Amino acid sequence: MSIQTKPLNSSDAAVPSGPATSANSVVVDRLIYAFAGLAAILLAYNLYQIFMVLGDELQQGAIYRIIFFHVPAALTAFIGFFVAMVLSVVYLSTNNLKWDSLAAAINEVSLVFACVNIVTGSIWARIIWGIWWTWDYRLTSMLVCILIFFGYLLLRQSIDEPTQRARLSAALSIFGCVDIVIVWKSIEWFRTQHPGPVLSIRTGGGSMDPTMEAAIYRNLIPLLLIAISLVILRARQESTAREIDSLRRRLM
């Protein structure tokens, strides 16, 4: 049970109990609680299934269960990066800073999920391969992705002027996404050349038990819900920060 409550607490703890002044912000608050609550229920159910119902994997034993977080975290991250890329295009064509805040929030949350992916993968690798890290195309491409979007956050931090920050980070978001596509394509092209201990189950071929594969997709839903509630929270912070900034500028 203690394992089950851990992720739930961490998603709930991020919700501040700040004063909700306008009716709009009350709705947003409720939305955050609704998504996070739904995620909590689904996650509790999934954790029960993963630990109590599904048996150990034949060759890997108990550690294979990490895949139920490893793969959905990666999928969540990539869905996020692509949505943020689309929003960046929307920002560039509409010049509405609302989209910039949302894209920034999504990229930031997706970066966290990408880190979850790489950390869980590393733990799995330590048990199965005996090493934390190897410079395999797949691992490297994920690290590159993390570095690009870490650069995105650095770039945002180093620009004060909101519209300039929005334009430049939107451009980087688009460039970053294209590069991920190229990196991932190159893995496909070179897979036959590198049959080594890469995560072949991630491709979902016929090598996996259908009930296990279903559990992966089922766990994607709560992770996406957590991501969405964090994004709403983060986007609101972002637009509040912008509001404070513009008020400060007006005073000075």
Added chain:
Amino acid sequence: MNGLSYAWAIARKDLAVEFRTKESLNAAGAFAIVILLLFSFAFDTASDEPAELAGKLLWLVFAFAGALIFNRGFAREMPNECLDALMASPIPAASLVVGKAFASFVLLLIVEAVSLFACGIFYNMNWTRRLPALFIVFVLATWGLSIVGAVFGALTVNLRLRELMLPVLIYPLMIPLLTGAIELTGALLTNQPLTPDVLLWGRVLIVFDVVFTSLAILLAEAILLN
């Protein structure tokens, strides 16, 4: 056609300024030689096949030296508000970026030629065996580096930590290109046959060039607008 001739005008201007002052050429060239020297301490140069190492080494040198050149590209226009003047002129932003990229491309190719020559001497390596193929690889990869460098040079030109932010942003983006260039250069320098596996990296280079050049043209206006 009009956009291209504007780009050519920008590139010619930049190259004329550069060949008169030799500002970034000297700096990048010297930097490349210094790094080649430093690498000799990091690796066993007495190994039987230095050419194998040289392919990897050279592209790291080019990426480092390139960052110096790309930094100067747009920073050159900062004094006297030249960048604002260029943006106010009828030159489209895309032509400005492509022109800058072409100037960097020529400068980086010169630095690459010098480094290759120096590498041949320092590491006792025969690089002339398959020169035409090597030249094609260098042109494709250098254009990729230059267009990314020009776009991000424009993107970072107004930042506080410009010199620091540019490498942080461009190196992760350049990884597929650098990997491809390293694989192909390694195969050519060690005089191995170009198997389909190695040739696929050539496709990576071409795709990278096409995609990033089109994106640079599309996003130039958004990046340079002030």
